[in-house]
Amino acid sequence: KYMDKQTKLVKCVTCNLYKSFNDIDAGHYHKSNHLHVKFNELNVHPQCTACNHFRDGNVSAYALFLTRTYGKDILEILEGLKNRPQMSSKEKRYLMEGIIETYSKKTFDLENNKI
Numbered sequence: 764k765y766m767d768k769q770t771k772l773v774k775c776v777t778c779n780l781y782k783s784f785n786d787i788d789a790g791h792y793h794k795s796n797h798l799h800v801k802f803n804e805l806n807v808h809p810q811c812t813a814c815n816h817f818r819d820g821n822v823s824a825y826a827l828f829l830t831r832t833y834g835k836d837i838l839e840i841l842e843g844l845k846n847r848p849q850m851s852s853k854e855k856r857y858l859m860e861g862i863i864e865t866y867s868k869k870t871f872d873l874e875n876n877k878i
Contacts, residue, residue, distance in 0.1 A: 775811040776828045777821035788815040792825050797845045798855065802862050805833060806841055 773787040774780070790810025793800045800806040808828070814821040829837045850858065 773809045775814055776808040777810055777814040777818075777824035780811055782811050786811060788812055790815040790820060790825070792820070792822070792829060793841055793845045794820075798850065798858070799844045799847045800841055802866075803841075803844065805829075805837065806844075 771784045772781050773784055775782060775787065776790070787809045788811070789807050791801070792806050792808075795801045808825075810821070810825075814824070826838060829841075
């Protein structure tokens, strides 16, 4: 919700087309089944549905975007996060509670023009 509310017109990071906010997905460089990177803002960026679904994430363009934006080490950093050992149920709950708290605050601040 936080990432969705930042803007109405959004640029796809892989094909560079501008789409309306409703036509943009939260595209993941590493698929969202990897919990360590699922909500990591370095791994999630706006992607049009065509790139995210029909081009299977347009991974080569995504990798190029990431290295241009964050530097040459970002792919290795994300790979390391993705490959971390699985978490226990207690660790997952703690992580998810922290994520909910963080993005609830960010969304509140955004909705109240504090960002």
